[in-house]
Amino acid sequence: MQVSLTLTDLKIRTVVVPLRRPVIAGIGRFDRWPLVLVDLEMSGGIVGRSYVAPYREASVPAVVAELRDLGSVLKGKVVSPFDAFQAAMKALNVVGVSGVSTIATSALDMAIWDALAKQAGVPLAVLLGGSIGPVRAYNSNGLWRHEIGTLADEARQLQREGGFSAMKLRLGNVHLKDDLAAIDAVRQGVGTEIDLMVDFNQALGLGDAIRRCHELDDCGLYWFEEPIAYDNIHGYAQLAGKVRTPLQLGENHYGSRDLFTFLAAGAVHYAMADLMRIGGVSGWLSAAHLASAAGVQFSNHLYPEIAAHLLRVTPSAHWLEWVDWANPILAAPLEPRDGFVSAPDAPGLGIDWDERSVERYLVTA
Structure with missing residues (x-):
């Protein structure tokens, strides 16, 4: 039985989807919603998935850049949620650990937890x-x-x-x-x-x-x-x-x-x-x-x-x-x-992409 997960590749995509009802509040108006999709390819064919939604489309490149930076640090290494989280916080400490740094770290963290639960064959809650x-x-x-x-x-x-x-x-x-x-x-x-x-x-x-x-x-x-x-x-x-x-x-x-x-x-x-x-x-x-x-x-x-x-x-x-x-x-x-x-009774978070829709709304690879 596999007892560790090694990050072999990191795939990041950005989509912008329409909102059924526009967000109109003191923070502004949003008719479209940017999402940064993360796929962590692990040893053994496991893929951990997550997404983050940084509100403003203009902020997406900064999130993607930090995700790629973190991915390069972790690629080829055995990853676990706690160790990866601490490593990311230390790596980004010099540019500040709030804001974009935390957003990027959170995206990786959620994807690693998804992969870990998939490896165990149980939903994350379990x-x-x-x-x-x-x-x-x-x-x-x-x-x-x-x-x-x-x-x-x-x-x-x-x-x-x-x-x-x-x-x-x-x-x-x-x-x-x-x-x-x-x-x-x-x-x-x-x-x-x-x-x-x-x-x-x-x-x-x-x-x-x-x-x-x-x-x-x-x-x-x-x-x-x-x-x-x-x-x-x-x-x-x-x-x-x-x-x-x-x-x-x-x-x-x-x-x-x-x-x-x-x-x-x-x-x-x-x-x-x-x-x-x-x-x-x-x-x-x-x-x-x-x-x-x-x-x-x-x-x-x-x-x-x-x-x-x-x-x-x-x-x-x-x-x-x-x-x-x-x-x-x-x-x-x-x-x-x-x-x-209720979350689905399936291994991991239960997040899978509709690839045809991702292709439709894709704005950057």
């Missing part, structure tokens, strides 16, 4: 000591900051797409009345029983956030996500003590140390992690146990195909954020049912 099963999810595929008159119908569509009982609405309009109107429109569309998370995408200053969140505290919302700049620890600590609706943040944390600083400051009620920023599977495992030790429930941001495994081994697992943005290039996309998502 390799990590858990099991395959349903994870409760909210639909995050719409309800952006656009014409309020369309929100009720869109909310009904989102509910039907997978039997969801929870969804996310984006707020942070200039005027309170517009935020209230958006909430009311969604409630008119799907009723008051649905769990409604709201995301400000860092649209507010601290003073305005204190005022706005107080004004929205009686709306029965599930959480307030990122009302102010993601790195304003002092501001979040102040805000956390002034609102009744729980605060949610963490998608912009680079590595578990960022999460630790917020936990230590009492600046967060709920936490989440983005796999391309937190450090892939290895980074998630570290962050998830920090959150658990602090008694804070932990959710994912994007990458539902991988989070469906990881939330099954997260002690304080909370919600899976469902988006279908990578579906156009996946051979077998996940299908939510009754508001839950």
